[in-house]
Amino acid sequence: MTQITIPDFALVVLVGASGSGKSTFARTHFLPTEVISSDFCRGLVSDDENDQAATQDAFDVLHTITAKRLNRMKLTVIDATNVQQEARKHLIKLAREYHALPVTIVLDIPDRVCFERNQQRPDRNFGMHVIQRQRRDLKNSLRSLEREGFRHVFILKGEEEVAAVQLEREPLWNNRKTDHGPFDIIGDVHGCYDELISLLSELGYQIENDQVTPPSGRKALFLGDLVDRGPKTPQVLKLVMSMVEAGTALCIPGNHDNKLMRALRGRKVQVTHGLAESLAQLEAELPGFKTQVADFIDSLVSHYVLDDGKLVVAHAGMKESMAGRASGAVREFALYGETTGETDEFGLPIRYNWAAEYRGTATVVYGHTPIPEPEWLNRTINIDTGCVFGGALTALRYPEKELVSVPALHTYAEPMRQFLPPEDRAPGLTSQQQHDDVLDIADVIGKRLVDTRLMKNIIVREENAIAALEVMSRFAVNPKWLIYLPPTMSPAETSKLPDLLEHPAEAFAYYRENGVPNVICEEKHMGSRAIVIVCRDEDAVRARFGVIGEGIGTVYTRTGRPFFNDKALEAAFLLHIRDSVTRADLWGEFETDWLALDCELMPWSAKAQELLQTQYAAVGAAGSGAMHEALAVLEQTTTHNSEIHALRERYQSRAGLLQQYIEAYRRYCWEVHSLDDLRLAPFHLLATEGKTHVDKTHLWHMETLAKLVTPGDNRLFATNYKMVDVTDMESQAAGIHWWAELTESGGEGMVVKPLDFIASGRRGVLQPAIKVRGREYLRIIYGPEYSAPDQIAQLRSRGLRAKRSLALREFALGIEGLERFARHEPLRRVHECVFGVLALESEPVDPRL
């Protein structure tokens, strides 16, 4: 039996003459989809697997498929003769490009056997000379395979050995996904032994006689650069080596460690950047220690992927396209990072800022470049705080993501580049906030799938994204404010009552039928939806939102536009809300410096002025003028022509409906001269620092927000509500009665919500709210005369499916955005959701619903 062990991510190149049994071998040891055969590709492009004229095109296809598979980290087997170096060269190049280990398995089968096998196949009419030539090429290749770049070469001689192969796959060394820690990840130590000891103590490690015992279950993880520059490199090495040996620590190599290893192995290296100190300190150690050190460093794996792929550690960082892969380039990147090819004024290479481009989902922890304070950027963090240069030694506790630091006892070395440089950036913004100043268009355009907690893979179609991009770019507030957009809301099913379109009974039935017993009916205010973000002060705005010079908050509409054109009015309005929050001490109650409120802001005419004038009032003006004249001539005609009566009566009734329409919209209009004319009704406390409040009931929201209201102040007022048990006839009747009263006195209607903010039924998340609008209000939606019997009959058939599906998707996206913001995710992740809601809003839906 011959044992072959290959990495579970590799490019496996089979080499063998025609008829040597490659396809059979591949079939035996690999999945059918893992094997790409040149014959199959020939067939794909030419319908004939043996058409040699199609070889070039067939290999183009083979290479393309291989590239796609390797890009997705899929083991791939190439079933082609591959007997010439020329053919293998391209495959090696592909493996390098995608950082897959190139492996070759050679089937060295005698000419005669190959020839006989080919003879048995009707579609193969190769002469013996072809096989002999292929075998000659193969023989010539055998010695050069490793030189060509194959990291594993297996040569199987004869049929028997091929048949006896036992093939096993093993994970790459960097793959420690099953190791869940928890870890204490420690930055560049550089021989700072004393600081390392106090950091470990700080982290709860027991240290006795060079024996280190971690707190229960924890493990230390060293990010490399243990050596050079500092005073006690050998002590650091001994400690780490013993911990790694004892299984209480993991360690990855840094560029300094690597260079020390090379020096110890006798290679020619420049003795600079603190290497001299290490070498001198090691001289004092026992003979043999140097070899142990070199072996230890040599054994280290460039980077690790841990905790189910959620954590990646590497000395100088790791790009998403390289993480968990293996190649010389991956190792180089892990040790040195990437440079732009330019140098700065100190002659040091300018580093390419891979973290700014990072889009991966895994957390990446790294060191290498000393920085004054560790900062998160796109889920990456550099924790090298330059201990050896007089900074601090820092650890990141994972998964807690807490930073623990001990200051350096001395400045052991002077940095080449000024350490702790005067920051050349806007005051007080974090790296992430600066990065988020400009979002990348690639994160929003094209067809996108957004995965949300409430709903898997919500599709945002390209044409909708196009519409959203224009609105977002031309009209929206600074995207840093846009943490949430509210979903659209579906009305109740059409009422069964003859003269109404909407009635509470249908809304109650919807929730009851979906297993929700208790609902809350909230008065629906006819104003404009407003999202209010208010902070304690401008410092809180800068710290949490990364916005500077835009006041203490913002008020924006349901499409993300600034609510107020008048900045001074907005500022005064926000101050008033801020003071109300202070009075109610919600800052203290929620341990927060900011709140996000979902509200209705009245009057309607404050935001909808143009719509009112160009549409609502215009229709009223044209209608009343026309009706007035029409009734006059009809009246005049009646005096001498009795035939006209019926027409006159019809016009009298039409004129009446038109007047009702004018009265309907007038109720929602008043002039705004100052702050005192505005009325804000908050109904959801969306989020405060560190949390969203979508886990609370609507009753909680009502009661919490009522605290903001002071009697006699109409500017902020509490929404009326009524709890209804939809399994109780009496309770429902009371709810219906309440609605009738509201709408008869001119109210828009009510919104029925399940008691829980997020309620689920048999088929997933339920409508978060259903509106039941009053008859008079609906005139401004369906037209002045919609209630005339002939019209309402035609309006009754209305399909709610599209509207409800839209409402759910927008709801899921809205909540997801809010939760991502609460988790301090990068802005692009929040923006993706908000942008998605805006894009979905451009889907065509009956606007009257």
Next chain:
Amino acid sequence: MLLTITTTHQPATDLGYLLHKHPARVQVFTLAFGQAHVFYPEANDERCTTALLLEISPVGLVRGGGITLNEYVNDRPYTASSFLSVALSQVFRSAMSGICKDRPELADTPIPLEAKITALPSRGGEILLHRLFEPLGYTLTAERYPLDSAFPAWGESAYFTVTLTATKRLQDLLSHLYVLIPVLDNDKHYYVGSDEVEKLLRHGEGWLKEHPEIELITARYLKYQHSLKREALAQLVDVETPDAEETVAKHDAEEIAIEDKISLHQQRLGAVLATLKNIGARRVIDLGCGEGRLLSLLLKEPQFAEILGMDVSHRALEMATDKLRLNQLPPKQRERINLIHGSLMYRDSRLSGYDAAAIVEVVEHLDPPRLAAFERVVFEFARPHTVIMTTPNAEYNVKWESLPAGKFRHKDHRFEWTRAEFQTWAQGIAERFGYNVRFLPIGEEDAVVGAPSQMGVFVLGGING
């Protein structure tokens, strides 16, 4: 929805013969969009009035599935619009053709007529009413409706009750109304196809050619379909008449409300083009290319081997594709130019690596808090070697009498900068991003307020820049 026509010609009841509608009856006509009622509020020998009352069914009004609410809450059931024109042509078909078998001579005789149109929208105010009807010999009174009497601050609506009096053949009155009502409303409820030209010529016969507002009437009647308009004008005005095109030019010039857009914008584009040529740019981007006016100039210059136009408005890009005839260009030309949908608020790797970027009249459309993002997108990420930017000079606004003080030149302008403001901003950017900047006035310079437009040319200054 209501038109009354009164005559005092004696016997006044002859109006019934002219209209082919009996004064004692109430008649109903069913039309595609509803019903038309014809009756006589008064009918005696001294004075006779006929009323045409339209009852439009609102359900029939919704077009294309109803994408916006204004298709439901709609003024059409109440106004005098193209529906009224269609009703006229169907209900009073014979009268409009001048046919009257009982009183043939009367149909050919000018008689005293008064027409009253209710809820007539005039997009162009009362002035337009006078400009359209008075040249045809009418005396006109117009009563404008307030938008809402409960909210006087909202001002007036676009609707009028209009009374026209003149001594005219009934046929002429009807033709005038037929053409001019939709012109005033500036809308049509049906698709405007090429048969509209024929209708316009037929109903405009004998009066439209001499009407001083022929341009506006033709353009609006044909709903700004320019090829149709040209077709109509060519048939109305003799082909030999040399000033047909001049008339067009003259009228265009009148329509330009505030800045003399044609010439100033051409100067602007000319200056941008000259600068691009001068610096030897080969690969250029037009950021905010709109309908592609600069792009079409760039395409004509073989120097520009690679041209990229970007705009945030997808509609504008579609128009640019049409106007530049991109899909008809020969392949060699076609591959020189590309249009992409994008935004100056987002960094975009597609914009990297260009010699020059033109940003013509764009920056003033951005909200001031969003300028910081724009600056980084252009100067930090796209980072072309040269950036040419133009923007209005706010100081010059005082020179335009039609522009009220403190107003911007365009509704979407979020700000307009003085020369000092623009230069301070530009110099700040140049410093921050390592560019050198120089400035150029565009348009005729005034000693005090400068030129109407201003240009900044930023050149990447290298390490010591």
